[in-house]
Amino acid sequence: MNNQIDKDYPPKVGDYVKPDHWITGGEHLQSGTDYKDSDFPGCQFYLKTGYIVGITQIAVNITLTGKPRFVQGAWKTRCQIEFVGDGQPSEFTRGFVIGQNWA
Numbered sequence: 843m844n845n846q847i848d849k850d851y852p853p854k855v856g857d858y859v860k861p862d863h864w865i866t867g868g869e870h871l872q873s874g875t876d877y878k879d880s881d882f883p884g885c886q887f888y889l890k891t892g893y894i895v896g897i898t899q900i901a902v903n904i905t906l907t908g909k910p911r912f913v914q915g916a917w918k919t920r921c922q923i924e925f926v927g928d929g930q931p932s933e934f935t936r937g938f939v940i941g942q943n944w945a
Contacts, residue, residue: 851919853904853939859889861923861937866892868937872899881929901926904939917941 853859853871860868871887878884885901908920918940925933 851906851910851917851941853886853906853921854942855887856942858940858942859902859904859921859923859937860940861935863935864937871902871904874901883926885926901928906939907936910941 855871855873857871858868859871869889869892871889874885874887876884882901886903887901888899889902890899891897903924903926905922905924906919907922910917910919912918918938921937921939923935923937925935927933
């Protein structure tokens with residue numbers, strides 16, 4: 843992973859994240875939390891799940907892994923998505939981040 847990419851184009855609230863293999867598409871990143879305890883290490887962001895009851899959002903950390911490219915009027919790059927475990931190991935997948943104000 844290229845940490846320089848994260849420094850140059852850090853993911854931020856409002857960016858659109860599209861995990862690979864999500865049938866429903868993706869979601870915009872929402873503010874994460876600084877809250878931490880022995881089971882939950884905190885998270886950068888939340889993603890809505892699309893459900894209105896039960897688990898309505900998922901804690902995630904985003905690491906950019908590709909070089910940003912301008913595609914169809916928006917900046918787009920590959921990323922690793924960590925679904926932060928709460929008392930259990932985190933799960934990982936890949937996807938895209940579509941940035942709002944990258945220059």
